[in-house]
Each structure stands twice: as C-alpha cells, then as structure tokens.
Amino acid sequence: MSQERILLEETFYVLTKKNSVFRVRLTKKGLSLIKESDNQEKKQTIPTRDIIGCKCLRSKKSTTSCSCQSLPRTTLRVVEENSGEQDETDISAYLYIYAYILQNNKNGHCKRERTIITLRFRSFDKYEDNNKEAKRWRNAIKQLIKGEQAQYESGETPIMHKINEQRKLLVLCNPKSGPGRGKAIFQDKIVPILQEAEIPYDLHITKHANYARDFVRSCNIYQWSGVVVVGGDGIVFEVINGMFERPDWHRAVENLPVAVVPGGSGNGLARSIAYYPTGTEQWRISP
Numbered sequence: 001m002s003q004e005r006i007l008l009e010e011t012f013y014v015l016t017k018k019n020s021v022f023r024v025r026l027t028k029k030g031l032s033l034i035k036e037s038d039n040q041e042k043k044q045t046i047p048t049r050d051i052i053g054c055k056c057l058r059s060k061k062s063t064t065s066c067s068c069q070s071l072p073r074t075t076l077r078v079v080e081e082n083s084g085e086q087d088e089t090d091i092s093a094y095l096y097i098y099a100y101i102l103q104n105n106k107n108g109h110c111k112r113e114r115t116i117i118t119l120r121f122r123s124f125d126k127y128e129d130n131n132k133e134a135k136r137w138r139n140a141i142k143q144l145i146k147g148e149q150a151q152y153e154s155g156e157t158p159i160m161h162k163i164n165e166q167r168k169l170l171v172l173c174n175p176k177s178g179p180g181r182g183k184a185i186f187q188d189k190i191v192p193i194l195q196e197a198e199i200p201y202d203l204h205i206t207k208h209a210n211y212a213r214d215f216v217r218s219c220n221i222y223q224w225s226g227v228v229v230v231g232g233d234g235i236v237f238e239v240i241n242g243m244f245e246r247p248d249w250h251r252a253v254e255n256l257p258v259a260v261v262p263g264g265s266g267n268g269l270a271r272s273i274a275y276y277p278t279g280t281e282q283w284r285i286s287p
C-alpha cells in the first residue's frame with residue numbers, strides 16, 4: 001500500500017512523448033505517466049530501480065539568426081541554468097529524468113533501454129518559480145533513488161532534505177586489456193551514465209601486472225562506495241584476490257560491490273554472469 005502512496009502529482013506536457021499532456025505521478029514504486037482519453041486510462045510506470053538520475057535544465061538560446069528565428073523549434077536544446085547560454089525569454093524549467101528500463105525480448109534476453117522523460121514546468125510567470133517546482137520533483141526523485149523514505153509534513157508536503165554528499169566510485173581500468181580499448185569504453189559508455197546519475201568517481205589506470213591487486217590490498221578502500229573494473233578476466237581476478245588478501249577482507253567484501261565492464265578479449269566471467277543460461281533458468285542481461 002505505502003508503495004502506491006502519491007508523493008507528487010501534476011499534469012505536464014511530456015516533451016519526449018510527442019508533446020502530449022500526461023498526468024504524472026510519483027510514488028515509491030516509480031514514475032507513472034497517465035494518459036486519459038475517451039474514458040480510458042493508459043498508464044506506463046517506470047520503476048524506481050530503473051531510474052538513475054534527473055537534472056533541472058533550461059532551454060538554450062537559439063544561435064540561428066533572422067529568417068529561421070520565427071519558426072517553432074522542433075527539438076528542444078537545453079543547458080544548465082547558469083551556463084550563460086540560457087534563453088531568458090523561455091520561462092519554462094525542464095526536468096530530464098534518466099531511466100534504463102529493463103526489457104525482455106522474445107529470445108529470453110533482457111536488455112536495458114535508455115529512456116529520457118522530459119517534463120516541462122511552466123505554471124508560473126517567472127522562471128525562478130517554475131524552476132523551484134522542477135527542483136521539488138528532482139529532489140523527490142533523487143531521494144527515492146537513494147531509497148530514502150520521503151517524509152511528510154502534515155500529510156501533504158514532502159520535507160526535502162539536502163541530498164547527502166556521497167562517496168565516489170573507484171574505477172580500475174586496464175588499458176592493455178583485449179584490443180586496448182578499456183579507456184575508450186569507460187569514457188564512451190560508462191562516463192555518460194555516471195554523469196546522468198551524478199555519481200562521482202576516481203579513475204585509476206593500471207600501470208603494470210598486479211597493480212590492481214596491490215592497490216586493492218593496501219588502499220583505504222572504504223573511501224569509495226564500490227569498485228568498477230574495466231577489463232578482462234585477469235584484472236577482475238586481481239581485484240578479487242586483492243580484496244581477499246586484506247586483513248579486513250570480510251568487511252571489504254561485504255561493503256563494496258564490484259562491477260565488471262567487459263573490455264578484455266574473452267570476458268568469460270562477465271559473459272557467464274550476464275549472458276549465458278544457468279541450468280534451466282535463463283537470465284541474460286546485455287549492456
């Protein structure tokens with residue numbers, strides 16, 4: 001029941017849904033987009049666990065001159081609110097919500113599809129007021145992502161806490177794995193996701209064999225919230241061994257999740273965890 005309790009609800013133009021009007025509802029379960037027509041209700045709910053982050057943005061000043069200026073813009077271009085490139089004439093605030101929705105296909109494969117929901121806030125006459133509303137939604141979504149219970153004052157208004165400072169992720173990347181694309185894979189595929197989720201990280205490029213093992217064994221590992229290994233089986237083996245060679249290995253293993261971004265030649269471990277069927281059960285996840 002508490003999963004269904006409405007935290008926030010509003011009617012919006014959802015720009016990513018053909019500029020249609022939707023009732024948008026936030027509950028602990030997720031973000032629901034509800035479209036009502038001819039006594040029918042269509043509802044799509046994006047589960048909270050699939051939402052990785054959200055950002056308040058403002059429309060960007062158009063750089064096109066003269067003849068094109070009077071034409072309506074087909075695609076929205078946005079910038080950070082104080083970028084200096086914002087369009088002061090547009091009083092709307094935009095909330096970009098980033099989700100990676102888990103979808104099954106016919107072959108029994110699961111795949112995460114990147115989806116951006118764009119909500120336009122323009123009920124007020126001033127940008128500052130619209131932005132305040134957008135931030136209220138942003139904070140509520142961020143709190144849900146963090147698994148924090150939104151707290152209520154007099155049963156109505158959520159009390160928005162400052163989003164806590166968070167620990168960084170430790171990224172260990174082997175530049176020599178496989179075809180030597182580890183750094184490029186991290187920059188091109190992983191950094192954009194971390195930016196959408198606003199997750200800070202420390203990147204360490206391994207300098208030689210056993211670098212990652214020694215590093216994980218001897219560093220103050222609790223300054224990070226998790227370890228992302230970019231490379232093949234060899235570097236994963238080093239990180240796991242480094243963990244178990246620590247005198248406090250029990251605490252380290254329990255507190256630090258280890259993620260693998262396949263960048264090696266074989267990637268046997270990542271493959272067997274994510275792609276191949278285990279017994280009769282098939283659980284395959286592709287990036």
Ligand SMILES: Nc1ncnc2c1ncn2[C@@H]1O[C@H](COP(=O)(O)OP(=O)(O)OP(=O)(O)O)[C@@H](O)[C@H]1O
Binds near residue numbers: 174176179208234
């Ligand atoms: N900077 C480096 N220079 C040379 N070797 C390195 C460096 N960093 C790590 N290594 C070593 O490279 C070895 C192989 O790397 P890794 O397993 O990541 O790639 P791979 O062999 O291509 O992948 P797979 O094992 O999946 O086939 C690791 O065991 C590690 O000890």
